Every structure is written in structure tokens, then in C-alpha cells.
Amino acid sequence: MLTGDAIAIAKETCKMLALGTKVYDSERLIHGGLAGSAQHELVEKADGFAEVFPEHKYQVVEMLQQRGHLTAMTGDGVNDAPSLKKADCGIAVEGSTEAAQAAADIVFLAPGLSTIVDAIKLARQIFQRMKAYIQYRIALCLHLEIYLVTSMIIIDETVDSSLIVFIALFADLATIAVAYDNAHFEARPVEWQLPKIWVISIVLGILLAAATWIIRGTLFLENGGIIQNFGSPQEILFLEIALTENWLIFVTRGGHPPSDPAGPTFSVNNDVDIVTVVVIWAYSIGVTVIIAVVYYILTIIPALDNLGRKTRSKADTQIENMIAHLSKLAIEHEHSSDGKSRYTLGARAEEIEEDE
Incomplete structure (x- = not known):
């Protein structure tokens, strides 16, 4: 006060x-x-x-x-x-x-x-929404970049450009919910911990890319992996990427199929069997649960929680004492006996108040 x-x-x-x-x-x-x-x-x-x-x-x-x-x-x-x-x-x-x-x-x-108090809570909730959005967008970009680059290099394959447009559109629609999210507020002052945000986003992006590679790798199995009756690799990848990326917004805001000796049957018309769709949904839910567990572990690690946070309440007594002593000094100008000017440091004269 x-x-x-x-x-x-x-x-x-x-x-x-x-x-x-x-x-x-x-x-x-x-x-x-x-x-x-x-x-x-x-x-x-x-x-x-x-x-x-x-x-x-x-x-x-x-x-x-x-x-x-x-x-x-x-x-x-x-x-x-x-x-x-x-x-x-x-x-x-x-x-x-x-x-x-x-x-x-x-x-x-x-x-x-x-x-x-209400203003502080609201400001920290807005900050939490912004941080969740940034982590979400960075993880999404890394997901596509890592998978598309590695798939083009390894198997000379990519996702159709029209499907990429739909994936980007769905991702933008998912972020609209962030503006109305019931975000929590931290008890201590918040700040942009960019190293922490980058570490978490990179880990999430790598996990998403690994999950997409797993589902793509199963298509090379003799029984077709997740394909139950028929399906198309492009549509399967699109559904898996779209589901995991859209469900990731919930994270950042805090069994074997039967064998088929005949091998997988890919659809000529690029359509996918409904059973295969259900399997992809179940797989995507499992991936989201694993990512949520990893995200929770990352947020509770003390070293990572303070990564990028400025050190506060740290007194530098030597500098404070030095400044205090300098404030008591004054530059004195005097002339020597031979007429030369000389500047020296001396104690500042105390002001004497005269009663009027």
C-alpha cells in the first residue's frame, strides 16, 4: 500500500x-x-x-x-x-x-x-488459448512436413494435393473452438516460454508422423494390415491424418486384424470399406490417447516446466550498493596553483533546509 x-x-x-x-x-x-x-x-x-x-x-x-x-x-x-x-x-x-x-x-x-482478479484470470485464459493454438499449429506443420518428405524420399509417394487442402481446412475449423474453450489459468504470471513450446510441439509432431508411418507401413503386409476388405492408400492416409490432427486440439489444450492369405485388395475407385474406416477411427483414438499421455508427462516435468521462464526475485546486492554509493558522489571542479583545471570525485554535500 x-x-x-x-x-x-x-x-x-x-x-x-x-x-x-x-x-x-x-x-x-x-x-x-x-x-x-x-x-x-x-x-x-x-x-x-x-x-x-x-x-x-x-x-x-x-x-x-x-x-x-x-x-x-x-x-x-x-x-x-x-x-x-x-x-x-x-x-x-x-x-x-x-x-x-x-x-x-x-x-x-x-x-x-x-x-x-477477474481481469488477471481472463488474461491468463486468453494466453492459455493462444499457447494451445501455437503448439497445435506447430505440431500439425511438423507432422505433414516430416511424413511427406520422408515418404517422398523412401517410397516416392505423397498425399494428393486436393486432400492436403481438405486437411488444412479441417485443421482451421478445429482451431475455431479454441476461441470459446474453457481454458484454465495458471496461479503464477505467464510468459512466452518458447523453448518449452518448441520442445513439446516437436515431440507431438514426431509422434503424429510416426503414427502415420505405422498405418502406412501396415499396407505393405501380406494381409493388408488395417485393410479389411478393400481400401485405397490415399483415402486411408487422409482419414488418419485428418482425425489425429483434429483430435490433437484436445491434447494441446491439456488387437490384430484377421489374416488374409489372398493379400490386400485395393479399390479401383479409391473407396474404402466401412470396416476399414472403423479400424482407422479406433487406431486414431489410440494414437490420441498415447499423445495425450506423453503431453501430460512433458507438462509435469519440473525442468521442462521452467524452461524458458525468466528468473525473477533475484537481488543483485553488489550492483545496488554500488549505485547507492555512486549517488552520494559528486564531481568537483577546482583550479590548481598553476592555473590548470582538475576534476575530482568527492562526497555530495547534504542539502540544508532553512526555515523561512
Whole structure:
């Protein structure tokens, strides 16, 4: 809490809001003889400061940011504008001045502070939807790229271009549901952990490509693998790719057939037997379950969970003390006896306030 009211009022308000009561006045903050890391630790451990001026609010926000904290600031007056602009998230409450609204990132149109919690939850849900979409799209692209390239190199075969268009269309339709997804929100601040996103997406893409290769490899068996009566490799691959890719959106958002001595029978008209379709559906569901288990394991690995996340709340006491000492120095200009100018470092003179 940063307030210009008396310290007794600040402590009583903290009790009403279930905040801590370690509230100090501005004299302890600025003129308490503290500097460097000691001053930063006071700001970091305190629950608030009373009888402060606008420059004090700005300094508190700046010190917390120097310690690596994400800071948010609420205010309503002109004197709050500098700190609202300085904070990572400035919030102008209902009835605030135009200066505060211009400096803030969020402007409340209704009284009350409970909207802050709702805004944070909603923002993190939007972030979760965006992350799920990005992982989904990267995995889909890697799936097609890995399978098509390897199939062209190994067996000189590819998927018909018209079917690729339909696969892309179905994938776009599946992503529409992400905008209305009942996404969860994390308890800690979220950020773009690009290394983690890439690792998970690459693993999912490789698993999808491997699943497609497995179903294509069964077509080379004497009994035709998944083909029950008749079928076409292009349509079988299209159905398997379309099903696994569309069901992958659910993941990112968190037996042997009888033998046929006569061998497989491919359809001349590129149609597929209904039994073969059912087998492909069952196979795709199994692939999705396996990918979901792998995705869950990847998300609970501690090392991967913190991969790409910035290290916060890390104090650099040496730099803080160095800056504090430098702030007490001043450059002195003097002339020597032979008339030459000389610049030296000296202690900054303390300002003496004269009573008028």
C-alpha cells in the first residue's frame, strides 16, 4: 500500500483488507539512513508506506522492478500518473483523472477492485488459448512436413494435393473452438516460454508422423494390415491424418486384424470399406490417447516446466550498493596553483533546509 494518508489510517485500512501491517512512513523509506541493498530489502519486505509523495511511489515501483518483480499499480489522481506509467501494469480506478487514465494500461469504468482478479484470470485464459493454438499449429506443420518428405524420399509417394487442402481446412475449423474453450489459468504470471513450446510441439509432431508411418507401413503386409476388405492408400492416409490432427486440439489444450492369405485388395475407385474406416477411427483414438499421455508427462516435468521462464526475485546486492554509493558522489571542479583545471570525485554535500 502506498498512500499519502497518516500511518495509523494506513495500518487500519490494511487490517480491513487482510493485508500485512508492516507499514512505514516515507521518512523511513527516504531519510532513514538506508541505501543500496538495505533500502531495496525494506521495500521488498514492507507491506506498505504511508505519508508518501508521488516521487516516493515512483521509487518504490522502480526498486521492485530492479529486484525482478512484476509490478502493478492502481491510482486515480494526477500524482499517480508517473508510477502508473512506470509499473508493468498501471490500473486507473473508476472516477480517475484523465492524466491517470492516459498513463494507465487498464481503466476501470465501475467502482471496486475485484475486477482486477477477474481481469488477471481472463488474461491468463486468453494466453492459455493462444499457447494451445501455437503448439497445435506447430505440431500439425511438423507432422505433414516430416511424413511427406520422408515418404517422398523412401517410397516416392505423397498425399494428393486436393486432400492436403481438405486437411488444412479441417485443421482451421478445429482451431475455431479454441476461441470459446474453457481454458484454465495458471496461479503464477505467464510468459512466452518458447523453448518449452518448441520442445513439446516437436515431440507431438514426431509422434503424429510416426503414427502415420505405422498405418502406412501396415499396407505393405501380406494381409493388408488395417485393410479389411478393400481400401485405397490415399483415402486411408487422409482419414488418419485428418482425425489425429483434429483430435490433437484436445491434447494441446491439456488387437490384430484377421489374416488374409489372398493379400490386400485395393479399390479401383479409391473407396474404402466401412470396416476399414472403423479400424482407422479406433487406431486414431489410440494414437490420441498415447499423445495425450506423453503431453501430460512433458507438462509435469519440473525442468521442462521452467524452461524458458525468466528468473525473477533475484537481488543483485553488489550492483545496488554500488549505485547507492555512486549517488552520494559528486564531481568537483577546482583550479590548481598553476592555473590548470582538475576534476575530482568527492562526497555530495547534504542539502540544508532553512526555515523561512
